[in-house]
Amino acid sequence: MPRPVYNDAAPFYVAFVDRMLADPDSFWHPLLQRYDELLGPDLPGQRVLDLACGEGHLARRLCAFGPGSVLGIDLAPALIQVAAERADDPRLSFRVDDAQTLATVPDASVDVAVSKLALMDVADHRALFQATARVLVPGSRFLFSLLHPCFEAPFHEERAPRFLLDEAGERLAYRIQTYAQEGPWQSGGSGVRGRLGAHHRTLSTLVNDLLAADFTLRGLHELFSAPSGLLAQVPQTLLLDAERRP
Template identity: 40%
Template sequence: MKVLMTETWDTIADWYAERVRTGSAMHEFARDVLLGGLPAALHGQRILDLGCGEGLITRALAMRGGSVVGIDPSPRMIRHAQTAEQAHPSGALYALDDGTSLTTVAAGSVEWVTAGLSLNNVPDLAATISAVRRVLVPGGRLVFTIPHPCFEAPHARWSGGADEPPGRLVGNYFAEGFWRSANPDGARRAGNQHRMLSTYVTSLVEHGFVIGRLAEPVPDARVIAEQPLRAGLPPFLLVSGLRS
């Protein structure tokens, strides 16, 4: 399958939803990593799931007892999330919205904002972090995962062979900006924003967040079975920030 240079999250939504629902070790691992950054019970907690996609994480948060709204800028993704909710009700709600503005969300209205592999898709990180701060109550938390920027930089590829262990070759890590993967079976064919790890941390601090946790989870058995080359590197970065 040829990668179209005009692919968007809306054009790949059907493919993405099908992949997630039929079982994707990486997506399930990413969900579990993010959930590991939140309490096991979320009863009475209001949660905004930013960039919810087809609702994998939103549903899981609702099943923990949280009052959850998932937002996404892709109408087709939101329709997939709503269809899944109708088939297996969890209590999750969904709305079409842009993470850089969060116009559907009132100021100081949620205790948690989650963002599972979505902040790497927003074009304006500073505007998004500012919007997240606005909707959080004082003392509220942002918990997010992103593809690990040190290893998932543009044009990174696997190396190694019969005489050497597998590794990851990364090009210009400092070249921030939009890029599109040529992998026809990858979600980043719809585009991705590469940013240095320090850019994410600095933006949080500049917008009044206190870093509570920074984690580089070891791939679990599901991921290694599906993609053995990933055994020695963290595919994701988990960050938790407290709104001061």
Template identity: 40%
Template sequence: MTETWDTIAVWYAEQLRTGSAMHEFSRDILLDCLPKTLAGQQVLDLGCGEGIITRALAARGARALGIDPFPRMIEQAQAATKNGPSGARYAVDDGCTLATVATGSVDWVTAGLSLNNVPDLSAALTAVRRVLVPGGRLVFTIPHPCFEAPHATWTAAAQGRPRRVVGDYHVEGFWRSDNPQGVRRAGNQHRMLSTYLTTLVGHGFLIEATAEPTPSAQVAAEQPQRAALPPFFLVRASSKK
């Protein structure tokens, strides 16, 4: 069977419910770029999945809306909220259009590991810019494209640790992992780092911060081979007034 985010939604939600160090790390570095309190702020979580980031935004007081185009993913997010009402709301919507979100209605957009899934980055950034208030901000993480390029593997241990093997960095587009237990068996879009940055600038965003954080202690303990590489690239950008 060809997997999609819809077909793996239940599996994905279960991974996060039982604790995924990588997803918790991605959430935490993204949240570090946001104010500690978001009371009164409208925050859109683009590609919310089962809601790990949306719930955290609501816990900071935001009026948090999570959107995802895959109905089963939204069902998982709504089910997680039912276990303890978080105040987060969810809707089925495509990040490339954000058709359910009013123009100029959002103070912050978060996108945790989701812009690398939208098929049209330019359309998504057009939609994000439309829904943000002037001066509103976009904060996103993506798998670091330099190290998580299509079909990247590991060598045998060298100097005590396996090394990342990366090829085909310049070949942009959809690819699917062969790992039957991997998240990216649902497929995702590879884009060069420069493509993300130039597309952002071309859509009227000012890049305020970028980061390539060292893996958390928990990620490094679970996957020691990753200790010396940044698994994610993070950007905070503001929409020009």
């Protein structure tokens, strides 16, 4: 198996996570609050699985709602090491596993599965959906989020910039140029998508493949990340709330 790109970039990525969590204006905070709202009341006593958990911030956050256990898995050993060092609750555990196979997770052993802004880092989203369906108890929840595929479509900082700017450099609009171009891409530049790349799928591909993996869709949640300007009108992230069919 190739060395996971996030393993080699672990210090860079952990620093990025810490900056996003520390910034009160980060687009992450509305998204995390939506997880709280949608899942919090149903988490007491539940067995939770956090897919592609990175350094474990979502897993740690969900412990506030009284789950029975929270297991975080990630393909990058360096990130799992950081997650284990940061674990602050005895109900938390972390281990190396591939979200596309979940080889260490038994069938029907999970009550709630979550994933935050990680699906675009997974090469085979269909395999992830199928593996998640296998380990979930029938009738249980799967909430996952990603950069909104309709707007955060493939771009390149130099050849095909993401935003249309006015004369003062303010963002006027997204420039959607390659929405139909599914597969791996990199944005150029020094950001996360420039260094680590991503995998793009259209919204219809994601939803249809989720349904084909034995899930029903409970809801789509589009998150707006600014009180004014472009990002108050165009959602930056998308959260899908699904249920494993009985």
